[in-house]
Amino acid sequence: MKLLVCIKQVMESASQLKIHSDGKRLCTFESTRYEMNPYDESAVEEAILIKETVDNTHIDVITVGPSHAEDVLRRALGMGADDGIHIIDNSNDFCPPIRIASWISAFAKDRAYDLILTGIMSNDEMNAQTGPMIARILGWPCATAVIKEDLSSDRKSIAIQREIEGGARDVFDISLPCVLTIQTGINTPRYPSLSKVLRAKKKTFTTIEASQLETLRPEAVLDRLVLPQKTAQGIVLEGSALDKSQTLLDILESKGLL
Amino acid sequence: MTEHIAILVEHDGKKIKPATWELFAFTEHLAKLHPAAIHFIMIGEATRNLAQQLSTQTQCQVIAADIKGADTYHGQIYTDAFTRLLSRYPATYIVASHSTSGMDMIPALSIALNGTCITGVENTDKEDQTLYFTRAVSGGKILARLCAPLASASAPLCLTLSPGAFKPIAPDKNAAPDIIHTAVECRQTAMIYKERLASPSLGSNLTKAEVIVSGGRGIQEEENYALIEALADLFPRSAAGASRPICDYGWAEYSQQVGATGTIVSPKLYIACGISGATQHLEGIRDARFIVAINTDSNAPIMQIADVCIVEDLTEFIPLFMETFQKRKRPAD
Numbered sequence: 001m002k003l004l005v006c007i008k009q010v011m012e013s014a015s016q017l018k019i020h021s022d023g024k025r026l027c028t029f030e031s032t033r034y035e036m037n038p039y040d041e042s043a044v045e046e047a048i049l050i051k052e053t054v055d056n057t058h059i060d061v062i063t064v065g066p067s068h069a070e071d072v073l074r075r076a077l078g079m080g081a082d083d084g085i086h087i088i089d090n091s092n093d094f095c096p097p098i099r100i101a102s103w104i105s106a107f108a109k110d111r112a113y114d115l116i117l118t119g120i121m122s123n124d125e126m127n128a129q130t131g132p133m134i135a136r137i138l139g140w141p142c143a144t145a146v147i148k149e150d151l152s153s154d155r156k157s158i159a160i161q162r163e164i165e166g167g168a169r170d171v172f173d174i175s176l177p178c179v180l181t182i183q184t185g186i187n188t189p190r191y192p193s194l195s196k197v198l199r200a201k202k203k204t205f206t207t208i209e210a211s212q213l214e215t216l217r218p219e220a221v222l223d224r225l226v227l228p229q230k231t232a233q234g235i236v237l238e239g240s241a242l243d244k245s246q247t248l249l250d251i252l253e254s255k256g257l258l
Numbered sequence: 259m260t261e262h263i264a265i266l267v268e269h270d271g272k273k274i275k276p277a278t279w280e281l282f283a284f285t286e287h288l289a290k291l292h293p294a295a296i297h298f299i300m301i302g303e304a305t306r307n308l309a310q311q312l313s314t315q316t317q318c319q320v321i322a323a324d325i326k327g328a329d330t331y332h333g334q335i336y337t338d339a340f341t342r343l344l345s346r347y348p349a350t351y352i353v354a355s356h357s358t359s360g361m362d363m364i365p366a367l368s369i370a371l372n373g374t375c376i377t378g379v380e381n382t383d384k385e386d387q388t389l390y391f392t393r394a395v396s397g398g399k400i401l402a403r404l405c406a407p408l409a410s411a412s413a414p415l416c417l418t419l420s421p422g423a424f425k426p427i428a429p430d431k432n433a434a435p436d437i438i439h440t441a442v443e444c445r446q447t448a449m450i451y452k453e454r455l456a457s458p459s460l461g462s463n464l465t466k467a468e469v470i471v472s473g474g475r476g477i478q479e480e481e482n483y484a485l486i487e488a489l490a491d492l493f494p495r496s497a498a499g500a501s502r503p504i505c506d507y508g509w510a511e512y513s514q515q516v517g518a519t520g521t522i523v524s525p526k527l528y529i530a531c532g533i534s535g536a537t538q539h540l541e542g543i544r545d546a547r548f549i550v551a552i553n554t555d556s557n558a559p560i561m562q563i564a565d566v567c568i569v570e571d572l573t574e575f576i577p578l579f580m581e582t583f584q585k586r587k588r589p590a591d
């Protein structure tokens with residue numbers, strides 16, 4: 001089997017967020033740390049679980065991002081993926097999902113993948129578009145929010161459960177090749193192993209300059225990033241922690257909530 | 259030529275889902291900014307009755323097609339059928355809910371129709387003749403304002419609306435129905451629907467609880483979930499809940515997950531500890547009557563909807579609050 005997992009580097013979730021003066025991106029600081037989008041970690045883990053049960057499985061991981069996004073490829077290799085592809089985009093421009101999906105599908109098109117996995121969405125932009133767009137461009141079937149998968153014994157199809165509202169699951173049989181976007185909870189992503197991390201350090205990745213790739217499809221345009229307006233009618237408790245706990249108690253008592 | 263806004267209807271074969279009425283509220287707002295006729299497009303096993311009801315109540319045109327297997331969402335059937343219907347009855351704006359089905363099909367539809375795609379839209383406004391759509395990024399701490407300046411019937415903007423962003427309209431017109439019943443052929447073999455499995459949160463005790471104390475990633479360590487349970491224990495008819503990641507880590511059961519893909523709760527009091535307030539979590543607590551948020555980050559989105567905001571470290575605040583509580587209860591001790 002040949003698997004491709006699409007992964008993205010995002011800022012750590014507790015990062016300081018400040019809108020850049022150009023209004024179109026977030027500032028980066030000395031303290032800014034990056035990580036693999038958690039949903040993508042589940043996708044990488046799922047690919048490795050398949051590799052562990054199906055002989056001759058090869059896992060490619062691909063990312064679109066600036067030079068430092070290479071770190072997530074190394075992490076995926078440290079977890080157990082085989083090769084990395086980096087579409088390098090150092091432009092700092094807003095990059096809509098359709099562009100990323102076009103680039104990834106152009107790469108994947110003639111490479112005979114059986115399965116493409118992505119996270120259900122990225123934690124930073126939260127579009128949830130890249131996976132289903134790749135599927136559509138390639139003309140493959142797609143299921144999003146996948147919470148369980150099971151390859152058929154002839155490796156021609158895959159039984160999946162996709163999570164819907166309220167946590168119920170719809171079960172489908174999908175023929176390969178297909179695209180699945182992975183929801184968390186499907187597995188527990190492993191930590192990279194030391195030996196694999198050392199091997200990944202020496203690895204060279206296939207690199208493609210984004211500036212050489214075409215973007216042909218209509219795109220949404222980012223006007224600017226803004227801070228949400230506070231709509232809170234709620235009160236913010238002031239004072240010491242002890243003051244706050246007493247005030248909270250007063251409030252709950254007065255509302256008859258104790 | 260009149261422009262159109264198309265609403266992709268969500269229903270379960272028996273009832274129109276509330277998400278559709280949220281879409282209707284949103285499109286009415288959109289149509290005020292950008293004059294266009296709203297119509298509904300629906301597919302299902304037998305759409306006649308629902309189409310009739312929809313058109314009568316809203317006074318809008320309904321385009322409906324009966325397709326086998328379309329009462330439950332099926333990615334290929336839906337994308338294929340809606341592509342065909344929207345090619346026949348084009349619209350400049352195509353809107354679906356940011357539900358697990360809307361999320362699944364809208365990106366693909368936007369490509370099939372040579373349009374653009376914006377997901378999770380919370381609002382729209384107009385400036386200098388351009389329509390802008392805002393959506394949450396970075397867990398709701400930032401909003402992105404986007405536009406699709408070239409949107410047209412031949413290159414539509416396909417968008418999903420964030421659940422809860424617009425209050426559902428309960429339309430009560432009594433108009434003569436205006437329905438186009440049409441047939442679409444869907445040949446698809448690559449994806450076969452098997453069955454629906456029950457949610458692991460079915461029968462959760464959260465639905466009955468009057469007070470729910472929930473823990474999120476802010477609890478940081480599995481041991482700290484005990485703090486959440488201890489705080490919940492102070493209240494009668496209470497239960498301990500959790501955000502999704504806490505259940506994914508195995509620190510709480512899935513039956514304790516609050517939110518869109520867990521349990522929708524409606525307690526008198528909801529105490530969110532170390533929970534940021536992602537839209538999928540907020541969807542689960544929209545009917546909570548009183549919300550207290552304990553979070554180290556005063557900018558966490560939960561603070562925007564909480565009735566009482568407490569900017570503190572939960573590992574220190576919860577024990578302190580419990581102590582205060584016990585003292586006041588038993589002043590003689």
Ligand SMILES: Cc1cc2nc3c(=O)[nH]c(=O)nc-3n(C[C@H](O)[C@H](O)[C@H](O)COP(=O)(O)OP(=O)(O)OC[C@H]3O[C@@H](n4cnc5c(N)ncnc54)[C@H](O)[C@@H]3O)c2cc1C
Pocket residue numbers: 013120121145397473474475476477500501502503504515516517518519520521531532533534535536537538539542552553554555558570571572573
């Ligand atoms: C299709 C889909 C469905 C989903 N369904 C659900 C769902 O049903 N329910 C759900 O909950 N999520 C759901 N999610 C996930 C959701 O998007 C968020 O990722 C999740 O709710 C975040 O959980 P959290 O608030 O616990 O974590 P975070 O967003 O990481 O927030 C942690 C918070 O803790 C605060 N904090 C940190 N340390 C402390 C401290 N010491 N004391 C106090 N506060 C602290 C931080 O400031 C932060 O605000 C879904 C996602 C998708 C894509």
